[in-house]
Amino acid sequence: MTMERDVYVIGVGIHRFGKHDVSRRDMHYVAGITALEDAGLSFKDVGALYTGFIGGAMLDGVTYAKDLGLTGLPVVHIENASATGSSAFREAVMSVAGGSTEVAMAIGFDGRLGNVAQAVGPRRPSMDTNLLPAAFFAFWAVRRMHDNGTTVETYAKIAAKNWNHARFNKYAERQAEQEITPEVVLAAPLVAYPHTAMMACGAGAGAAAAIVATRQVAERLANGRPLVRVAASQMQSERYQPGHVFLGAIVGPSESTRITANLAYEEAGLGPEDLDLVHVHDAFPIEELMYYELLGICPEGEGDRLVAEGATTIGGRIPFSTDGGLIGRGHPGGPTGLAQIWDVTQQLRGESGVRQVEGAQVGLAHMMGAGSVCVVHILQRES
Amino acid sequence: MKVPIEEGYFRIPEGPDESPVLLGSYSPSAKTYFWPRRKRCPITLDAVEDCELSNEGIIYSWTFVLLPWLGSMEADKSGGFGAAQVDLPEGVRIQAPLEGKMGDWEIGQRVRLVTRTVDRAENGDELCTIAFRLLEAAS
Numbered sequence: 001m002t003m004e005r006d007v008y009v010i011g012v013g014i015h016r017f018g019k020h021d022v023s024r025r026d027m028h029y030v031a032g033i034t035a036l037e038d039a040g041l042s043f044k045d046v047g048a049l050y051t052g053f054i055g056g057a058m059l060d061g062v063t064y065a066k067d068l069g070l071t072g073l074p075v076v077h078i079e080n081a082s083a084t085g086s087s088a089f090r091e092a093v094m095s096v097a098g099g100s101t102e103v104a105m106a107i108g109f110d111g112r113l114g115n116v117a118q119a120v121g122p123r124r125p126s127m128d129t130n131l132l133p134a135a136f137f138a139f140w141a142v143r144r145m146h147d148n149g150t151t152v153e154t155y156a157k158i159a160a161k162n163w164n165h166a167r168f169n170k171y172a173e174r175q176a177e178q179e180i181t182p183e184v185v186l187a188a189p190l191v192a193y194p195h196t197a198m199m200a201c202g203a204g205a206g207a208a209a210a211i212v213a214t215r216q217v218a219e220r221l222a223n224g225r226p227l228v229r230v231a232a233s234q235m236q237s238e239r240y241q242p243g244h245v246f247l248g249a250i251v252g253p254s255e256s257t258r259i260t261a262n263l264a265y266e267e268a269g270l271g272p273e274d275l276d277l278v279h280v281h282d283a284f285p286i287e288e289l290m291y292y293e294l295l296g297i298c299p300e301g302e303g304d305r306l307v308a309e310g311a312t313t314i315g316g317r318i319p320f321s322t323d324g325g326l327i328g329r330g331h332p333g334g335p336t337g338l339a340q341i342w343d344v345t346q347q348l349r350g351e352s353g354v355r356q357v358e359g360a361q362v363g364l365a366h367m368m369g370a371g372s373v374c375v376v377h378i379l380q381r382e383s
Numbered sequence: 384m385k386v387p388i389e390e391g392y393f394r395i396p397e398g399p400d401e402s403p404v405l406l407g408s409y410s411p412s413a414k415t416y417f418w419p420r421r422k423r424c425p426i427t428l429d430a431v432e433d434c435e436l437s438n439e440g441i442i443y444s445w446t447f448v449l450l451p452w453l454g455s456m457e458a459d460k461s462g463g464f465g466a467a468q469v470d471l472p473e474g475v476r477i478q479a480p481l482e483g484k485m486g487d488w489e490i491g492q493r494v495r496l497v498t499r500t501v502d503r504a505e506n507g508d509e510l511c512t513i514a515f516r517l518l519e520a521a522s
Contacts, residue, residue: 127389127419127512135466138446139478146444146490191450192466193485200450240415240426243443243476245468247392247419 003097008218009228009379010103010211011039012342017206017330018173019112024056027207028064028109031335035105035209036068040221043069046211047101052078052088052108054333064109082281083235083369084108085208086337090375092212093233102214108335109207128247133283134200136250136371138192141286145194150289150304152194156182157307158285159199159327165314166324168354171339173202173330201283202330208338210345228348231268231362232378236260238371252371257294260374261366265296268378272296275318275378276360277347279340281368282325288312291366292320319357322347337375340365348381385498388510392419395498395511402438402496403513407475409434416473438496439518440469445481445488467515469494480514486521493518 013034015027028051036043051061062075080087085108092104144150163180166172180198188196218227238244241253265271272295280295282288292303297318306312312320323329323343326336344363346352365377385395393403408417408431410424416436417425424431449463465481465488480499481488499514 127392134450135446135448136478138448139444139466139468142446143444143490189450190447192446192448197450242474243470244417245476245478246417248478 003093003230003233004099005097006215007093007096007212007230008215009230009341009345010213010218010221011035011037011041012211012345013038013209014171014339014342015109015207016171017202017204017332017335017339019204022205024053024060024109024111024205024207025064025067027205028107029067031109031207031209032068032105032107035107035211039211039213040223041103041211044071046071046073046103046105048092048095048104049073049075050078050088050091050104050106051075052080052084052106052334052338053110054079054081054084055110080373080375081369082283082331082333083337083367083373083375084334085339086365086367086375086377087235087369087373089210089212089338089341089377090233090235092210093230093377096212096214097233102217103211104213105209105211106338107207107209108338110332110334111205112203133250134192134195136248137284137286138195140254140290141194141284144286144290148301148304152186153182154289154304154307155194155199155285156185156196158282158288158312159185161313162282162288162321162325162327163198164328165322165355166328169323169329172324172328173204173206174324174328195284195286199285199327201326202328204330204332206330206332206335206339208335208342210338210341225349227382228345229380229382230377231270231380232264232376234260234264234267234377235373235375236263237373250371252368254290254294256368256371256374257291257366258296260376261295261364264364264376264378268380270362270378270380274362275364277319277322277344277357277363279321279323279325279344279363279365281366282321282327283331285327287368288320288325295364295366314355314357322352322355322357337365337367340367341377341379344379348379385500385509385511386504388501388512393513403498403511404438405436405471405477405496405513407434407436407473408432416471416475418471418475418477436473436475437471440471440477440494442481442488442490442492442494442515443468443470443476444490447485467494469515479512482514482516487517489521492521
């Protein structure tokens with residue numbers, strides 16, 4: 001599906017991620033109101049709201065929306081595992097692109113107990129909870145070591161990079177006082193071989209929001225800032241691949257990323273060579289490593305070389321996870337995809353401070369939902 | 384008595400030394416096997432036939448899980464457990480716990496399916512899932 005009319009990100013907001021005790025309701029409000037302030041809009045101007053969360057009660061989205069106002073707007077709850085925030089953002093984009101509203105908003109939030117871990121257990125044993133996400137991505141990592149000679153040090157370098165990106169993001173869950181080295185990452189307790197605890201994504205609380213609008217609205221509110229256009233919004237669910245895994249907490253083929261990204265590149269009229277920064281579902285470093293190749297950033301089997309060269313660090317050729325990613329910024333299920341949009345938008349506006357990717361014009365945000373859903377957005381700066 | 388924790392995935396062997404039998408599907412139009420059972424062929428969308436799958440296969444990948452919950456620093460109560468993705472001769476890949484300890488496993492080893500008791504019903508029945516057991520030592 002392509003968009004009937006251009007859509008722009010006109011406001012983003014965030015509440016700090018982490019293991020704090022701020023209520024989900026308060027985080028939702030902070031993310032929402034800061035996005036409205038960033039856009040220069042009132043909640044009265046918003047035509048539709050898509051709320052993304054995994055934990056909590058069935059009407060939390062519309063209940064919390066009352067804190068922003070009782071305007072009668074449609075409110076819809078979106079849930080797509082880790083891709084919940086990305087899916088809520090996509091629905092907001094589609095509502096503007098399709099002409100049903102001029103301005104739409106997506107807010108994602110989850111508390112400490114509303115993260116991916118809660119979504120998959122613990123609960124009564126069953127066939128599909130026989131194994132957990134930590135095992136699934138460790139399978140990828142061990143197989144990659146067998147096929148490509150990838151080392152645990154490579155995984156540690158990716159994780160250390162993301163921890164260090166998060167050090168300079170005040171909204172990140174993990175803010176180490178000192179630079180994190182691969183040796184420190186490797187010395188952490190084992191989660192699932194070869195992954196250590198410092199290679200696993202943070203699983204705290206958080207909230208993030210984004211507001212999208214038509215070009216006419218975006219131009220009216222730009223106030224001298226560059227416009228950020230949604231150049232592509234694509235979502236795919238699984239397609240059968242040889243070796244397809246159907247049962248488990250996390251399933252599905254890695255090929256979903258390549259398929260979805262190619263659709264996004266086609267829609268945007270851009271290619272991987274045009275990207276200036278990338279966000280991916282880096283719940284574990286093996287994912288980021290494989291996505292270098294599946295997104296076409298480098299040829300098959302050459303992801304390890306990118307890591308060795310430091311190409312995916314801020315200041316490198318193609319920075320990944322510039323706000324710390326899932327490993328450093330954290331990964332509550334609801335807001336993660338929207339935190340990616342928050343960071344990419346700020347990067348394209350040139351508002352990211354010490355984490356700024358110089359001259360950033362195009363950014364890509366990718367999320368997987370339990371391995372079964374893949375969402376890719378490409379945002380592009382327009383001066 | 385051992386019973387599957389959920390119906391429709393496998394059946395318990397009759398003899399104590401026999402492997403559980405995986406209940407799968409075969410798509411004649413795609414000439415492809417699946418596990419667990421499918422309502423339709425996911426490739427061609429045609430009808431599928433019920434079938435039983437092999438109970439031996441080859442390790443495609445493995446791991447040892449010590450801290451199963453994301454963000455948790457609490458070790459699994461069992462002290463950790465092995466897990467594997469295994470390719471069956473029919474081309475089906477399944478994932479399940481793997482018996483043994485770190486150092487026992489490598490890609491390409493042959494394994495056999497066994498039952499794994501994970502809970503007990505009110506009537507005393509052992510509720511089982513599946514696991515893998517090595518048929519050969521690491522090289």
